[in-house]
Amino acid sequence: MVKVNAENLLVNIDFDKYQKRANEVNKMIDEKSGPGNDFLGWLNYPETYDKAELEQIIKSAVFIRKNFDVLVVCGIGGSYLGARAGIEALKGLHSKDKPEIIFLGQTFSSDYVYETLEYIKDKKFAINVISKSGTTTETAISFRLLKELLEKKVGKKEAQKAIFATTDASKGALKELSIKEGYQTFVLPGDVGGRYSVFTAVGLLPLAVAGVDVRKLMAGAYKAMVELRNPSLKENQAYKYAVIRDYFYRNGKQVELFVSYEPRLVQLGEWFKQLFGESEGKDIKGLLPDSATFSTDLHSLGQFIQDGSKVLFETILFIKKPMNEVIIPEDKEDLDGLNYLKGKSLQFVNEKAFLGTLKAHTETGKVPNCILEMEKLNDEAMGYLFYFFMKTCAMSAYLLDVNPFNQPGVEVYKKNMFHLLGKKGY
Ligand code: PA5
Numbered sequence: 001m002v003k004v005n006a007e008n009l010l011v012n013i014d015f016d017k018y019q020k021r022a023n024e025v026n027k028m029i030d031e032k033s034g035p036g037n038d039f040l041g042w043l044n045y046p047e048t049y050d051k052a053e054l055e056q057i058i059k060s061a062v063f064i065r066k067n068f069d070v071l072v073v074c075g076i077g078g079s080y081l082g083a084r085a086g087i088e089a090l091k092g093l094h095s096k097d098k099p100e101i102i103f104l105g106q107t108f109s110s111d112y113v114y115e116t117l118e119y120i121k122d123k124k125f126a127i128n129v130i131s132k133s134g135t136t137t138e139t140a141i142s143f144r145l146l147k148e149l150l151e152k153k154v155g156k157k158e159a160q161k162a163i164f165a166t167t168d169a170s171k172g173a174l175k176e177l178s179i180k181e182g183y184q185t186f187v188l189p190g191d192v193g194g195r196y197s198v199f200t201a202v203g204l205l206p207l208a209v210a211g212v213d214v215r216k217l218m219a220g221a222y223k224a225m226v227e228l229r230n231p232s233l234k235e236n237q238a239y240k241y242a243v244i245r246d247y248f249y250r251n252g253k254q255v256e257l258f259v260s261y262e263p264r265l266v267q268l269g270e271w272f273k274q275l276f277g278e279s280e281g282k283d284i285k286g287l288l289p290d291s292a293t294f295s296t297d298l299h300s301l302g303q304f305i306q307d308g309s310k311v312l313f314e315t316i317l318f319i320k321k322p323m324n325e326v327i328i329p330e331d332k333e334d335l336d337g338l339n340y341l342k343g344k345s346l347q348f349v350n351e352k353a354f355l356g357t358l359k360a361h362t363e364t365g366k367v368p369n370c371i372l373e374m375e376k377l378n379d380e381a382m383g384y385l386f387y388f389f390m391k392t393c394a395m396s397a398y399l400l401d402v403n404p405f406n407q408p409g410v411e412v413y414k415k416n417m418f419h420l421l422g423k424k425g426y
Contacts, residue, residue: 001220001223001374001381001385001388002238002372002373002374002385003372004241004370004371004372004373005372005373006244006370007371008362008370009313009369009370010362011251013244013247015234015240015243018233018246019231022231022239022243022399023231025398025399026239029043029395034398035402036403036404036406039192039193039196039405039406041189041192042192042196042390043225043394045221046199046222046225047225049199049200049218050187053187053201054204054218057201057205057208057214058215060205060208061209061214064099064126064164065099065209067124068099068125068126069100069125070100070102070120070123071100071101071102071125071127071128072102072103072104072120072125072126072127072146073101073102073103073105073128073130073206074103074104074127074129074130074146075105075106075128075129075130075136075166075202076106076131076138077106077136077195077274077278078194078195078196078197078202078274079131079132079136079166079197079202080106080206081267081270081274082195082202082271082386083198083203083205083206083207084270085198085265085268086217086382086386087101087206087212087267088266088267088268089377089382090207090210091212092323093264099209101209102116102120104116104142105131105139105142106138107138108137108138113145120149121153125150126164127146127147127162127163127164128164128165128209129163129166129167129174130165130166130202131166131167131172131174132168132202133172134171134172134173134174134175134176137417147159150163160183163181163184164184164185164186165177165178166185166186166188166201167185167186167187168187168188168190169187186205187200188200188202193407195271195274195275195278196390198271199221199387204218212379213379216378216379216380217379217380217382218383219380219383220380220384220385220387221383221384221386221387223380223383223384224383224384224388224391225387228388228391238388238392238395239391239395241315241370241392242392242395242396243395244370245370245392246400248313248368249286249287249400253287253311253312253368254287254288255287255290255311255313256276256312256313257290257291257292257301257313257314258272258289258291258292258317259293259314259315260293260318260319261294261316261318261319261354262293263293265317266293268317268385269293270291272289272389273289275289275389276393276396278407279393279394279396279404279405280393280396280397280400281409282403282406282409285400285402286400286402290312295353298357302357305365306361306365306367307365310367312367313367315369315370315371316354316369316372317372318371318373318374319374319376320351320373321347321376322346323377323378325345325346326345327343327345327346328342328343328345328349329342330342330343358371
């Protein structure tokens with residue numbers, strides 16, 4: 001479902017030379033013997049996931065779809081980015097489907113929180129609060145505000161039916177609160193880290209509420225799990241991509257720019273940045289993951305990519321078939337001079353923009369391009385794609401000799417902030 005096209009890397013990478021190391025890393029992943037091995041629960045999750053819980057997720061999603069106008073997903077980092085990426089990719093940016101899904105718990109911004117609470121206060125809203133630790137401050141503050149608003153609006157008993165908590169199976173402040181308040185809870189398994197959690201209830205409940213067929217999504221993930229077990233760099237597209245990333249890192253590139261030609265994939269870029277940034281950016285190592293949407297950003301970043309310092313390579317995700325087709329109409333007067341495109345589809349134009357840009361950036365700009373080709377995006381393909389990136393990331397981080405599954409650096413800002421806030425113990 002994802003094919004790595006290595007024809008525009010401007011270099012011939014000797015994949016055979018990498019094969020031995022790739023075999024070792026694959027064994028390490030398979031046998032769960034590498035650093036962070038207690039967070040490899042995502043690896044076989046498309047097969048081992050709790051089937052009864054999935055049914056409960058779908059049941060709750062049907063209930064929320066039937067009874068509410070808005071679902072507020074309250075979480076940060078791995079506790080919302082996957083759901084948001086999947087919902088936008090599959091449902092688009094102006095979906096008329098109900099309920100509307102909005103996100104809170106990912107910021108301390110007074111204006112954002114105020115404006116969100118104002119926006120929902122007169123609507124029928126449900127809440128899915130998501131936090132593995134149950135103590136993340138951004139999420140906890142927003143949830144306190146949401147809970148207060150909802151309880152004031154509909155009373156404690158009705159609020160209880162409208163709040164769904166996704167957290168650890170047995171511990172943490174959110175788990176304790178949920179038991180005390182009687183919320184429906186879903187589990188983020190202990191051996192799955194936040195940024196690898198999109199196939200758990202963390203991603204599946206919001207996705208299902210948005211109308212995504214999560215069974216198909218899981219089927220896509222399962223397909224990827226099976227296909228991407230093969231250690232051969234000739235076969236395994238995720239490993240091939242991981243080796244390309246590793247090669248460029250070791251040969252002077254500092255930035256990987258993840259590019260798509262679809263505005264509905266902007267949030268996938270955000271998820272991508274978290275996945276690779278938190279997994280690889282440690283021990284003073286790692287590519288900086290950045291993202292852009294073309295042709296939009298060709299009118300902003302495009303200049304830098306073409307002529308600026310040669311710090312980056314591009315990874316282009318190109319989807320060949322759009323979900324919807326738009327045909328350029330004929331205009332009798334042709335004052336805009338566009339009749340040469342009459343009857344052509346926008347996808348035709350988008351593809352030509354992609355090919356023209358590819359030539360400009362590689363041949364003229366000397367910027368290597370790694371292309372990830374996909375026929376189309378649908379619920380199943382999205383499941384495949386999420387898993388593809390996760391498997392790439394595990395291989396890529398281990399090739400770099402870093403633990404893909406921890407994020408010790410994230411704690412530093414929290415400690416300083418807690419000290420400044422006067423939290424006990426800091
Ligand atoms: O990937 C991660 O582990 C992080 O991004 C977490 O998901 C994020 O910090 C939120 O943590 P929690 O789910 O504990 O609130």
